[in-house]
Amino acid sequence: MNTATKSRRKTRKSPISTxxxxxxxxxxxxxxxxxxxxxxxxxxxxxxxxxxxxxxxMMDAYASVGMPVMYNHWSFGKHFLSTHKNYQRGAMGLAYxxxxxxxxxxxxxxxxxTMTMQALVIAHASFGHNSFFKGNYLFxxxxxxxxxxxxxxxxxxxxxxxxxxxxEEKVEELLDSCHALMNYGVDRYKRPQKLSLEKExxxxxxxERYQQSQVNDLWRTMPQRAEVERIDAPRRFxxxxxxxxxxxxxxxxxxxxPWQRExxxxxRKIAQYFYxxxxxxxxxxxxxxxxxxxxxxxxxxxxxxxxxxxxEFLHSHTNVVxxxxxxxxxxxxxxxxxxxxxxxxxxxxxxxxxTEEDARWFPELVGSDWRQSLDFAxxxxxxxxxxxxxxxxxxxxxxxxxSILDDDYQPRLKVSAIHDDEGYRYIRxxxxxxxxxxxxxxxxxxxxVNTRGDRSLTLRHFQFQRRPLANSVHEVxxxxxxxxGFSVKLDSVDEEGKTVLSYECKVEKRHGQ
Amino acid sequence: MFQLIDRxxxxxxxxxxxxxxxxxxxxxxxxxxxxxxxxDRSITDIEHGEKVSIPVRDTSEPTLGHAHGGVWExxxxxxxxxxxxxEIERPEGGGxxxxxxxxxxxxxxxxxxxxxxxxEFLNFFFDDLELPNLIKTQLxxxxxxxxxxxxxxxxxxxxxxxxxxSLRSALGRRIALSATPLDELNAAQERLDEILExxxxxxxxxxxxxxQIRMLKNRLMNIPFIDPFDLRYTNRIRVPSPxxxxxxxxxxxxxxxxxxxxxxxxxxxxILLYLFLLRVYxxxxxxxxxxxxxxxxxxxxxxxxxxxxxxxVVSSALKLVKKTIEQRYSSVDWNIYVAQASDGDNWxxxxxxxxxxxxxxxxxxxxYYAYVxxxxxxxxxxxxxxxMVAQQHAQFAMRRIKTAAEIWPVFHDLxxxxxxxxxx
Numbered sequence: 001m002n003t004a005t006k007s008r009r010k011t012r013k014s015p016i017s018t019x020x021x022x023x024x025x026x027x028x029x030x031x032x033x034x035x036x037x038x039x040x041x042x043x044x045x046x047x048x049x050x051x052x053x054x055x056x057x058m059m060d061a062y063a064s065v066g067m068p069v070m071y072n073h074w075s076f077g078k079h080f081l082s083t084h085k086n087y088q089r090g091a092m093g094l095a096y097x098x099x100x101x102x103x104x105x106x107x108x109x110x111x112x113x114t115m116t117m118q119a120l121v122i123a124h125a126s127f128g129h130n131s132f133f134k135g136n137y138l139f140x141x142x143x144x145x146x147x148x149x150x151x152x153x154x155x156x157x158x159x160x161x162x163x164x165x166x167x168e169e170k171v172e173e174l175l176d177s178c179h180a181l182m183n184y185g186v187d188r189y190k191r192p193q194k195l196s197l198e199k200e201x202x203x204x205x206x207x208e209r210y211q212q213s214q215v216n217d218l219w220r221t222m223p224q225r226a227e228v229e230r231i232d233a234p235r236r237f238x239x240x241x242x243x244x245x246x247x248x249x250x251x252x253x254x255x256x257x258p259w260q261r262e263x264x265x266x267x268r269k270i271a272q273y274f275y276x277x278x279x280x281x282x283x284x285x286x287x288x289x290x291x292x293x294x295x296x297x298x299x300x301x302x303x304x305x306x307x308x309x310x311x312e313f314l315h316s317h318t319n320v321v322x323x324x325x326x327x328x329x330x331x332x333x334x335x336x337x338x339x340x341x342x343x344x345x346x347x348x349x350x351x352x353x354x355t356e357e358d359a360r361w362f363p364e365l366v367g368s369d370w371r372q373s374l375d376f377a378x379x380x381x382x383x384x385x386x387x388x389x390x391x392x393x394x395x396x397x398x399x400x401x402x403s404i405l406d407d408d409y410q411p412r413l414k415v416s417a418i419h420d421d422e423g424y425r426y427i428r429x430x431x432x433x434x435x436x437x438x439x440x441x442x443x444x445x446x447x448x449v450n451t452r453g454d455r456s457l458t459l460r461h462f463q464f465q466r467r468p469l470a471n472s473v474h475e476v477x478x479x480x481x482x483x484x485g486f487s488v489k490l491d492s493v494d495e496e497g498k499t500v501l502s503y504e505c506k507v508e509k510r511h512g513q
Numbered sequence: 514m515f516q517l518i519d520r521x522x523x524x525x526x527x528x529x530x531x532x533x534x535x536x537x538x539x540x541x542x543x544x545x546x547x548x549x550x551x552x553d554r555s556i557t558d559i560e561h562g563e564k565v566s567i568p569v570r571d572t573s574e575p576t577l578g579h580a581h582g583g584v585w586e587x588x589x590x591x592x593x594x595x596x597x598x599x600e601i602e603r604p605e606g607g608g609x610x611x612x613x614x615x616x617x618x619x620x621x622x623x624x625x626x627x628x629x630x631x632x633e634f635l636n637f638f639f640d641d642l643e644l645p646n647l648i649k650t651q652l653x654x655x656x657x658x659x660x661x662x663x664x665x666x667x668x669x670x671x672x673x674x675x676x677x678x679s680l681r682s683a684l685g686r687r688i689a690l691s692a693t694p695l696d697e698l699n700a701a702q703e704r705l706d707e708i709l710e711x712x713x714x715x716x717x718x719x720x721x722x723x724x725q726i727r728m729l730k731n732r733l734m735n736i737p738f739i740d741p742f743d744l745r746y747t748n749r750i751r752v753p754s755p756x757x758x759x760x761x762x763x764x765x766x767x768x769x770x771x772x773x774x775x776x777x778x779x780x781x782x783x784i785l786l787y788l789f790l791l792r793v794y795x796x797x798x799x800x801x802x803x804x805x806x807x808x809x810x811x812x813x814x815x816x817x818x819x820x821x822x823x824x825x826v827v828s829s830a831l832k833l834v835k836k837t838i839e840q841r842y843s844s845v846d847w848n849i850y851v852a853q854a855s856d857g858d859n860w861x862x863x864x865x866x867x868x869x870x871x872x873x874x875x876x877x878x879x880x881y882y883a884y885v886x887x888x889x890x891x892x893x894x895x896x897x898x899x900x901m902v903a904q905q906h907a908q909f910a911m912r913r914i915k916t917a918a919e920i921w922p923v924f925h926d927l928x929x930x931x932x933x934x935x936x937x
Contacts, residue, residue, distance in 0.1 A: 325590055402589060413602070414600050419592065
């Protein structure tokens with residue numbers, strides 16, 4: 001009976017295309033068909049913009065972190081050279097797609113791809129990633145999809161102008177230093193305030209009032225009050241430790257020129273724009289993979305694509321979600337595509353065909369509408385919380401996950417949990433922790449500025465699990481010192497608050513600055 | 514909701530600026546790598562780009578990260594044998610140690626390898642070198658005619674027909690020719706309509722007008738759509754474009770004492786010089802002259818591969834160079850370079866003669882004369898005679914090469930920018 005319905009479907013609809021060649025006409029047809037199905041599934045997306053590019057252009061896009069506009073810097077040239085070399089020797093294929101979190105959402109189609117691959121990319125990027133960009137809370141909070149391209153155009157022009165005015169070398173030095181601190185140019189906990197027009201106007205008038213008070217003669221004739229005796233204890237600056245290093249430097253570095261502050265700000269803004277992507281790798285790729293899988297299958301069921309196309313798609317899809325085991329020579333960590341895809345598929349399974357175990361673990365999912373549950377999962381989590389919430393015992397068994405504890409006080413490594421009843425929660429927690437950016441990156445904050453003496457800056461590294469800093473810290477300190485203009489100190493503090501290690505980068509006093 | 518844009522025609526070299534910046538930033542490292550690459554491989558394929566590797570620590574972009582140490586817990590897929598509580602030896606090199614080590618160690622220690630294009634490679638290669646005595650090339654330029662576009666003509670071959678221009682002038686002609694008859698036609702038509710409305714249609718004027726209209730219509734019809742007169746042809750004229758040309762003489766001693774190894778060194782030196790000249794001159798002719806007791810002009814293959822034995826009379830080669838210049842490369846039109854390689858052996862009585870030929874006949878004609886002596890032994894009489902020449906003539910340079918590794922330094926030394934020949 002099943003085959004009967006299938007053949008009936010096929011007679012109802014003939015495939016959109018049969019060969020592997022693509023044309024603009026066909027892309028339009030495929031897009032319309034995919035869009036129709038995506039709308040049936042309720043995917044909410046930004047408008048789409050597809051751009052057909054050549055392999056060389058793809059490499060260009062690679063080199064500038066995928067953005068269509070980017071300021072110039074040697075490090076992008078370095079990435080380009082290594083991509084170019086690898087590609088030419090066939091050591092790597094190019095990614096099928098690059099998609100940009102912008103409004104309209106720009107996705108690149110490579111001209112070398114077959115029609116099936118173009119359809120896959122459209123489903124993956126223009127509907128999968130696109131709906132994630134629009135829906136996920138981190139992207140909604142932190143990025144402004146409508147403004148990013150314009151901002152990058154501004155940044156590129158501003159930096160080019162600076163190069164012309166102050167010399168390429170000075171700008172390059174500054175950018176090098178900012179890049180070194182890029183991961184510390186984000187606000188992790190503070191939410192950006194949404195300024196309403198009303199508030200903005202209120203601020204504006206307040207500023208005006210203040211300025212007016214400066215010119216009002218009455219204030220000048222006020223008798224001077226005798227100076228209040230100062231409180232002796234010098235106040236710490238900053239009063240509380242600051243996590244956003246670039247922000248602090250932009251606002252308080254004593255010797256920076258206004259244009260330098262603006263460039264620091266640009267890098268900080270770009271870092272903040274990419275911050276959600278770094279926190280949602282598994283979720284984002286998993287989501288896009290889930291949807292290209294679902295949409296392509298639906299196309300096949302409808303008879304819109306041929307069996308040959310379906311096989312080609314499955315071949316490529318299987319490569320994408322391949323997870324080699326730890327003992328395989330191809331093992332290179334956990335594949336975010338595989339993990340994310342498996343979790344979303346699993347949520348779908350729990351909603352539609354739950355087992356007794358699922359009922360104990362995910363009572364709220366069982367029996368719910370899988371589209372709504374999936375949508376909820378996509379919107380309200382980041383990798384860390386997503387895994388902590390949704391990694392099921394079945395997946396842990398499927399992936400045969402196990403955790404290894406490496407404590408440098410112990411002579412040997414220890415297997416701390418495997419896929420058994422005692423291990424499920426442990427592994428879930430450990431894996432979630434592995435995706436926690438806050439523990440992956442060293443926790444370094446601005447602790448003190450010597451405002452009365454040599455203006456030196458003191459940073460603190462709060463050790464987590466006794467993990468030391470990598471050697472690159474010496475280089476990075478030089479960069480911080482270059483930005484700050486005075487000596488910089490970094491104290492590594494253990495969990496009891498004792499300083500274990502100190503690094504310092506001294507800057508000779510500069511005159512005539 | 515959706516737009517599809519073809520960006521393939523947009524420039525593809527968006528990264529060129531960044532690439533250049535990278536190369537500029539690491540210029541000194543790349544130059545070092547290029548010089549090393551020269552030593553390692555045969556110079557014959559120097560024409561191609563080169564794979565260059567520079568230490569990754571120079572190109573790294575430092576960020577703050579964790580090193581290995583402290584407590585790490587990591588989850589892996591694909592458990593086959595372990596159960597909880599198993600203990601494993603810590604693997605060497607931190608294979609399973611988590612992310613801390615991976616960023617720094619592992620692949621981090623490899624060199625950063627990338628490809629330079631041929632152009633870039635030669636730029637680095639010959640950077641800070643210059644050709645001495647270029648004065649003549651600026652004065653003497655041979656004339657080569659180069660076709661360039663120069664507007665349009667009304668006369669030419671069919672392949673050069675410019676369709677747009679031709680149709681445009683046809684249109685112009687048609688408008689011009691039809692203007693008067695069209696006006697007259699309209700006037701006649703109006704008049705006819707007037708008469709037909711107000712008066713009797715049998716009036717004689719009607720006939721006159723009707724025939725006039727027919728006549729005018731015919732005239733309009735007969736204006737040809739296109740006329741030979743309309744045709745326009747793209748015009749190309751040949752303008753002289755200045756080029757410079759040079760001839761390079763490779764002179765090599767092939768007597769029995771020059772073994773394959775020495776010949777190879779000589780060959781490398783010649784090729785370096787050839788490539789270097791190629792950067793300055795658009796056309797270079799190479800003349801190969803080999804000699805033992807007699808000198809012959811030969812082709813490249815024979816030059817390097819045929820074996821001869823016997824004594825050595827250097828002056829025979831010098832005379833042949835002189836003769837060839839006089840016959841084929843009159844010194845006014847050509848920039849002449851001579852590179853001579855030898856192991857220093859010569860008949861004692863011949864060496865002073867060489868000096869005389871050089872001093873009086875050859876050196877006044879040539880731009881530059883480089884002599885390399887490939888030997889590990891003591892200098893012999895030829896060397897001493899040449900030393901006297903070098904003192905008198907700035908465009909004469911001589912060096913000794915012992916091993917292949919010295920070719921590049923010697924070459925570099927000969928042509929470095931703060932040239933010792935600068936005073937000449």
